[in-house]
Amino acid sequence: MKNNELVEIYRLLMDELGPQYWWPADTAFEVVVGAILTQQTKWSNVEKAIMGLKEQDLLEPCSLADADISLLEELVRCCGFYRQKASRLKNIAEFFAENDMESLFCLPVKEFREILLSISGVGNETADCIILYAAGRPKFVIDAYTTRIMACMGRKGNYMQLQRLFEENLPRDVDLYKEYHALIVEYSKAFCSRKRCDDCLLRGKFEIEGL
DNA sequence: CACCAGGTTGACC
């Protein structure tokens, strides 16, 4: 891949859609909660659950860690997989209740990522969302949209392969990483969904033969 | 009514 091709794609997306200003949240821990809740789920449903949790003062590690599991299940039911997610929220809340967030955020990204991945319910994408949008540290987030739109342009790859591709061909810039991921999601929803990839400008301009 | 959504896990090869 030409070295600056990913930068060109970024400019095209930015010209089309403008800045997205992800991730909407009042606190870093709210990003963490949202990262769990949005797994395989629309953000509009996550917003409802976040509001409910906020009303119960459960958007902080200690209170969330001590909350009744059946109450959590009720509050996150609108996000689907509600039993798993209630339990995952409790897990990660317990972790952040016992470990200082600011200290964790200052760790080397690689080390912080390993720690996050050791928490049950936190996989690659959730860990990277927390690193990028909660901690504000550079880590490029790959999701189903990114995987699909890259495959659409002839670049198939697994999570780590695609992440390496982006990180090795872009400046290590937190705001760029944030916007790029958000733009890919929003652009894909509009022009390169599972049902339709007809109007996708990227295919025509950047499609290539193989990896 | 069928399909999809800002994934993760554990079992299995």
Added chain:
DNA sequence: GGTCAACATGGT
């Protein structure tokens, strides 16, 4: 290393 079912509600 990779693949696959299970997990579940809500919107189009």
